[in-house]
Amino acid sequence: MKINYNQFFKLAKDKGIEESELKYTSNSSFECSIFSHDIDSYSASSTSSLTARGIYNNVMGFSNTNDINKDSFDYLVNSIIESSKYIEKNDDTIIFKGSKKYKKVHTFNKDLENISKDEKIKKLFDIENKLYEFDPRIQNVIVGYSENSKESQIANSYGLKLKSKTNYYQIYAQVTAKDNGQVVSEGDMFIDNDFSKFDIDKWCDELASKAIKKLNPIQVKSGKYKVLLNQETVATLINKLLTSTSSEEIQKGSSILINKLNQQIASKKLTVYEKPLEKNIFARSFDDEGVATYNKELIKNGVLKTYLYNLTTAKKDNVESTGNGYMSGPKIGISFTNVIIKPGRQSFDETVSKIKKGIYITEISGIHAGLNSQSGEFNLQSQGYLIEDGKITKPLSLIVLSGNLFEMFNNIATICSDSKDVLDTRVPSILIKKLSVSGK
Amino acid sequence: MISNKLALDIINTALKTGGDFAEIYIENIDSTTFRIENTKVDSLVSPKKIGCGIRILKDLQSVYGYTNDLSKKSLLKLADDLSKRFNGEQKIKLSNFKPLKHAKQISHMEIPFDQVDKKEIIEFLKDGEKQMRDYSSDIVRTSASLFYEYSLITIFNSNGLHIDDHRNIARISASCVASKDNKVQPQFVAKGTKAGWEFFKNEINFNEMCHKNAELCITMLNAKECPSGKMPVVIGNGWGGVLFHESCGHPLEASGVSKGLSCFAGKLYQPIASPIVNAYDDATIPNAWGSSNMDDEGHTPHKTQLIKNGICVDYLTDSFNGRRMKKPENGASRRQDFKYEPTSRMSNTYIDNGTSTKDEIIKATKLGLYCVSFNGGSVDPSTGEFNFGASEAYIIRDGKICEPVRGATLIGKGDEILFNIDMIANDLDLADGMCGAASGSIPVQVGQPTLRIKEITVGGAGGKLK
Numbered sequence: 001m002k003i004n005y006n007q008f009f010k011l012a013k014d015k016g017i018e019e020s021e022l023k024y025t026s027n028s029s030f031e032c033s034i035f036s037h038d039i040d041s042y043s044a045s046s047t048s049s050l051t052a053r054g055i056y057n058n059v060m061g062f063s064n065t066n067d068i069n070k071d072s073f074d075y076l077v078n079s080i081i082e083s084s085k086y087i088e089k090n091d092d093t094i095i096f097k098g099s100k101k102y103k104k105v106h107t108f109n110k111d112l113e114n115i116s117k118d119e120k121i122k123k124l125f126d127i128e129n130k131l132y133e134f135d136p137r138i139q140n141v142i143v144g145y146s147e148n149s150k151e152s153q154i155a156n157s158y159g160l161k162l163k164s165k166t167n168y169y170q171i172y173a174q175v176t177a178k179d180n181g182q183v184v185s186e187g188d189m190f191i192d193n194d195f196s197k198f199d200i201d202k203w204c205d206e207l208a209s210k211a212i213k214k215l216n217p218i219q220v221k222s223g224k225y226k227v228l229l230n231q232e233t234v235a236t237l238i239n240k241l242l243t244s245t246s247s248e249e250i251q252k253g254s255s256i257l258i259n260k261l262n263q264q265i266a267s268k269k270l271t272v273y274e275k276p277l278e279k280n281i282f283a284r285s286f287d288d289e290g291v292a293t294y295n296k297e298l299i300k301n302g303v304l305k306t307y308l309y310n311l312t313t314a315k316k317d318n319v320e321s322t323g324n325g326y327m328s329g330p331k332i333g334i335s336f337t338n339v340i341i342k343p344g345r346q347s348f349d350e351t352v353s354k355i356k357k358g359i360y361i362t363e364i365s366g367i368h369a370g371l372n373s374q375s376g377e378f379n380l381q382s383q384g385y386l387i388e389d390g391k392i393t394k395p396l397s398l399i400v401l402s403g404n405l406f407e408m409f410n411n412i413a414t415i416c417s418d419s420k421d422v423l424d425t426r427v428p429s430i431l432i433k434k435l436s437v438s439g440k
Numbered sequence: 441m442i443s444n445k446l447a448l449d450i451i452n453t454a455l456k457t458g459g460d461f462a463e464i465y466i467e468n469i470d471s472t473t474f475r476i477e478n479t480k481v482d483s484l485v486s487p488k489k490i491g492c493g494i495r496i497l498k499d500l501q502s503v504y505g506y507t508n509d510l511s512k513k514s515l516l517k518l519a520d521d522l523s524k525r526f527n528g529e530q531k532i533k534l535s536n537f538k539p540l541k542h543a544k545q546i547s548h549m550e551i552p553f554d555q556v557d558k559k560e561i562i563e564f565l566k567d568g569e570k571q572m573r574d575y576s577s578d579i580v581r582t583s584a585s586l587f588y589e590y591s592l593i594t595i596f597n598s599n600g601l602h603i604d605d606h607r608n609i610a611r612i613s614a615s616c617v618a619s620k621d622n623k624v625q626p627q628f629v630a631k632g633t634k635a636g637w638e639f640f641k642n643e644i645n646f647n648e649m650c651h652k653n654a655e656l657c658i659t660m661l662n663a664k665e666c667p668s669g670k671m672p673v674v675i676g677n678g679w680g681g682v683l684f685h686e687s688c689g690h691p692l693e694a695s696g697v698s699k700g701l702s703c704f705a706g707k708l709y710q711p712i713a714s715p716i717v718n719a720y721d722d723a724t725i726p727n728a729w730g731s732s733n734m735d736d737e738g739h740t741p742h743k744t745q746l747i748k749n750g751i752c753v754d755y756l757t758d759s760f761n762g763r764r765m766k767k768p769e770n771g772a773s774r775r776q777d778f779k780y781e782p783t784s785r786m787s788n789t790y791i792d793n794g795t796s797t798k799d800e801i802i803k804a805t806k807l808g809l810y811c812v813s814f815n816g817g818s819v820d821p822s823t824g825e826f827n828f829g830a831s832e833a834y835i836i837r838d839g840k841i842c843e844p845v846r847g848a849t850l851i852g853k854g855d856e857i858l859f860n861i862d863m864i865a866n867d868l869d870l871a872d873g874m875c876g877a878a879s880g881s882i883p884v885q886v887g888q889p890t891l892r893i894k895e896i897t898v899g900g901a902g903g904k905l906k
Binding site (some may be wrong): 003035038039040041042043044045046047048051063064065066067068075079082083086087088089095139140142174183184219222252253254255256329330331363365366368369370372374375377378379380381385397398399400401402403404434438439440 | 441444473477478480481482483484485486487488490491498501502503504505506508509516517521522525529558559562565580581607614617619622624625626665667668669670699700701703779781814815816817818820823825826827828829846847849851852853898899900901903904
């Protein structure tokens with residue numbers, strides 16, 4: 001759809017909106033899932049929306065609509081003006097003139113669209129067959145494919161105009177395995193925009209064997225254990241920890257990292273980067289305010305190197321935005337993409353071999369209720385295995401892993417060398433010296 | 441928004457390759473959100489949303505598509521594209537719809553929100569927010585917000601149904617963050633309704649709600665870490681019902697049951713709970729946050745008994761999953777918006793009153809945990825394994841409620857915990873929440889009287905309970 005941005009900026013200016021910004025986003029998606037050797041659901045969509053921000057009477061108004069017609073610009077402008085009458089906060093009135101340079105990111109792969117839907121669906125049936133064939137104890141399998149394509153354009157009355165285009169697909173499966181009347185479940189998801197990168201044999205074998213290994217779990221005795229966290233668990237926890245580096249949380253007094261810049265906040269073994277320009281589908285050339293992103297060190301040998309800023313919070317601290325302004329409802333909040341933990345030298349196997357008694361955690365759940373990212377405290381339902389005499393032995397279920405993120409990342413015994421991509425996070429397994437585990 | 445003639449064209453286009461059912465779901469939504477943060481109006485937004493979802497069913501297959509482009513060209517193209525997933529001959533051709541029906545309004549809005557002066561709403565929120573700010577100097581962040589939404593939903597389907605529903609929902613919420621000695625404690629409270637402004641103004645006391653939120657925030661900030669291990673747990677009424685919602689409500693939804701992916705699949709008319717447990721899902725309670733005038737397939741909402749004296753007597757069933765189960769729908773098909781295909785979901789779901797009193801239950805507990813309320817939880821319906829994080833909890837010693845504890849997490853299995861309920865009080869209450877699942881995030885009520893679970897695993901960092 002062709003959007004006449006200048007017409008919008010003129011209309012806004014004529015009605016007294018000093019500076020304004022308009023964003024047009026369009027999405028299309030296709031999803032399919034199969035169950036019991038048949039297509040279970042299939043869906044397709046195309047949607048679009050217009051989002052506008054504008055400075056009126058020294059405050060920032062916001063509006064959005066997906067009812068796109070000849071009256072949409074009027075609606076957006078009037079709605080910004082109406083809301084501005086009541087808004088009392090005027091420290092976030094910045095429409096950005098633009099960064100000097102924007103680095104290109106490659107997040108769109110046109111080959112993906114050229115592969116037929118039937119070929120993609122056929123892949124699901126192949127996955128289903130492989131999963132059922134793996135072991136007779138695999139009882140139920142749901143396999144799905146979803147593909148998304150998104151284009152957005154952001155422009156403002158200073159003449160800044162930026163475009164982004166992304167596409168990706170996800171293949172996911174959920175299996176349940178049954179033995180002795182006991183049921184366990186396991187799921188996995190693969191995400192990329194290059195269809196050839198999906199290795200069906202490896203993926204299915206890993207998923208099915210994980211499910212089978214979980215069968216006949218035991219509940220461990222409550223106590224403190226050496227705990228080895230797998231990459232998925234580390235990814236979830238490091239992303240939660242980093243929310244405290246938001247300058248907004250710092251400025252509002254709700255982050256534990258107040259006054260901790262350039263201080264030791266974690267183990268010397270821990271180095272963490274944010275690399276928004278990394279070559280993957282999560283890459284971003286600019287943030288939601290139009291500020292160019294860049295790769296940066298967040299934690300170096302345990303020392304906090306920077307807070308994350310958008311334009312508003314940067315102005316308050318008299319620094320430059322770090323390109324971390326992300327739209328959160330009607331406001332520009334703070335977020336990040338592509339977090340990377342620097343891997344260590346010791347392999348996963350060697351790390352396990354040195355543990356006399358410990359617990360290997362492979363899954364945590366209930367994050368929204370069991371983890372307080374502001375205080376760092378967590379009490380999370382977990383699954384995993386017992387480690388005895390240097391070997392991973394019995395599967396565990398119905399256990400709770402408890403601790404504090406800040407203490408835990410201070411208490412690192414070993415960072416393994418086995419880095420793995422977990423969505424937009426690349427992290428290795430990490431051994432923690434001691435954590436509380438509740439069970440029997 | 442869409443003429444009958446166009447709707448008819450869409451339905452017949454959708455069915456041209458042998459589909460046995462087609463449906464058009466159209467929504468037009470206007471909402472407004474006020475947000476006050478740290479004493480100032482931080483944002484006031486009124487987004488507009490329209491959209492259409494088209495669904496075709498053929499035996500046990502479903503095809504769904506959606507768009508916000510409601511032009512004739514776009515909708516007919518969507519119906520045509522979707523129909524290509526099947527390759528049979530047209531079996532059903534609809535010649536017209538039955539006369540338009542309006543869903544019966546079960547809620548009553550005396551003062552519509554859009555007729556209230558925005559300044560009155562802002563002052564109301566600021567008063568509440570001030571209660572939290574004034575409560576303690578350890579409270580560093582406060583916010584209060586009000587959200588209301590009006591929507592018009594129209595449904596056409598190949599059975600000739602043409603029905604519309606005017607819906608309104610509103611929710612008020614308050615949150616604060618306390619910080620002291622390297623500890624940070626957030627606390628949140630909310631109340632929703634399908635009535636109008638009069639509900640917030642006259643029926644609830646927002647200032648008191650905010651005051652209690654701040655009080656709890658400070659209590660929890662200073663609380664010790666919860667002990668861990670297996671212990672008896674008394675669960676509070678109202679919000680405590682999230683336990684039943686997660687551990688037993690979700691596995692009773694047809695979406696999992698129909699595929700054998702639920703721990704309650706195949707358990708109809710069998711005991712799944714202790715004989716003192718009776719549970720309902722009731723979408724017909726006037727003005728309640730989880731009620732509906734019609735479900736999202738246009739069916740009349742029901743009050744459905746799910747568990748009777750411990751026996752599973754029904755599942756929450758939508759028409760599509762009902763096909764696999766050979767069971768009629770019971771008004772439980774819901775979705776967040778046009779972007780979601782509807783499926784079986786809960787509405788206002790609760791465990792009914794028992795014969796004990798709260799005092800009797802506390803007195804009968806020598807050493808255990810009293811969980812008043814939860815932040816939420818999650819469940820894997822295939823295994824029934826669940827977890828809940830308590831937002832307010834105390835240790836019970838010698839039949840008395842004693843010190844508060846933070847970070848209590850309860851874990852267990854839905855199909856086991858129901859048998860472990862050994863006392864149920866008579867103080868049933870319902871509380872409002874949002875429930876997220878396959879068909880999006882929807883308003884629901886959870887509820888129960890105070891009850892006791894004989895033994896459950898509690899996780900926490902506070903060592904053994906002594």
